[in-house]
Amino acid sequence: MTTAVLRPHAEEAFAEELAALAAADDRPRPARWNLSPWAVATYLLGGELPDGTVITPKYVGPRRIVEVAVTTLATDRALLLLGVPGTAKTWVSEHLAAAVAGDSTLLVQGTAGTAEEAIRYGWNYAQLLAHGPSRDALVPSPVMRAMGEGRIARIEELTRIPADVQDALITVLSEKTLPVPELNEEIQAVRGFNVIATANDRDRGVNELSSALRRRFNTVVLPLPAGVEEEVDIVARRVEQIGRSLDLPEAPRGAEEIRRVVTVFRELRDGVTADGRTKVKSPSGTLSTAEAISVVTNGLALAAHFGDGVLRPSDVAAGILGAVVRDPAADRVVFNEYLETVVRERDGWKDFYRACREVAH
Template identity: 85%
Template structure:
């Protein structure tokens, strides 16, 4: 008779924070948050770790009186951040809306980290998200043994945020089924969550609020009801306004990811980053940067987040299989995968762009060859 041994559950990492592949914002930027808290002498809403001014500074960057440099987490119009922060200081929830890759999740995480010191009270929206993910569930062993009780109740991240006066997050709200979405109506309007099984309710304490994200390409998936939409103040996060802004965002995030993945330090990758971002922006806008040539746009979004992924993959190729210098051939395969999502139509769009635009740029000959070679594989 054969015997089998159960596989032990993996334990949580016990090493330093930099051993974690992706630390939470409040851990990764703990020094900046501590410096901001020490320098922050402005009024703070109840249970906020920082004042609204300091939260905005944390997201947008700046230099504190003691010389501490706060790195920008978001590059975009200051007013957008100010409106988002002040919304959280009111009784209205915040909905961050935009096309995929406009840093909605990133901004949501950093807002929660700066306001509450905890960005982990998260509900990830999917087509299968149940009502219990927003309200509460039960420990069924205890429920069967003892009946309904507080000890048998398993609070959702939203319920925990209500009870502790923290910021909850709901990602991809429009992916959640409509009847589950509407669970939020009573929470956001009455600031209470009834628990009929116990004959009780949980009332939100001061400091509680909720940040939801949704992308505006999802219209028609599970549109928000008018009743729910009224409970949110909607802030639209745009794509980066200029080429230089987008290049700066990609360069900074690629450097951060490279450090977290222990990729070897490479010489400047700015040339290839500028090229990738230029390609994305031109195909996204349907016109070349000089405005002279109209282009067909592929089916994908070609977001800033995808540009970051393309360059990071290229850096890994250059570091492990190249000569240590990021070259056009290293980013070409990732670029092809990002642009050509629908082989029937996007491949023609990409080939036309290569032949009519990239081929004609005198200083892009190596880029043209790399992309052509990648397409032939």
């Protein structure tokens, strides 16, 4: 049962919303799409259906970005979601696949050790040795399965995959076919097939995409949240979702601390205080929205198990320190300077300052 699963797939966690959208959706749908492009965008951005069903936002950001991403998947071009760490690339990728194809599990996780078999196909060596190359001995990759079933394949951290393995995608994306020379045949993609890849734009140069492969993608850049309110909303929503699965206290009880965490991360990330009056040094880490979500979630767990259930500065201070101080020497100086010049002087932040000072020394 999905209730026993720590993190259900998007198509399971939001099955009721997807079903309601499908029932209300009377717009044209591309081949093998579960929803129309309009309904897919509504699923991601949120809204209210004519029958009163509320669709919760999965992505908080510019509508046009989602519309371009959805439209790309309705064409023959693959989609590359690009952005700094923590800009919800994986989250958006999963929800796009769930809404379009009803299946977000055809996933290739990119690493330095990802082999070509993860994108093309492998072999069951017992079958191969016993009977030689055959369809029964073939082990399809998620990409091959998506091609044959007309679904969406997801490739995470594309730029971490070695360049020669990346290039195995070129024929798949340009010719929509995957040759299997050992069997003297090929797998042809059926309508509905496409690829969503994600990449961290701070990883440029690790295994940079070739110009031939980049041309096969339509690139959509996911920005960091534009304002404090937007980022606080994102963090609160995700913490609430995660907290429900972990039986943690409701996030609104710690709304003030969520705002403080987001404010600290934004100021250190931007190199200037929110009022624009004081410049601050930035640490080596990214201090992304995803890290803010992690800090608050961990703080709620501390409050639930070792406190009174209310999120307080002492619950988030250690998490903030861990996120900020990646380089023990340089980042600790940056954090201590920020505490003394900004946090210490801020009205209403004395308890937060004391909690952070306590863990920083």
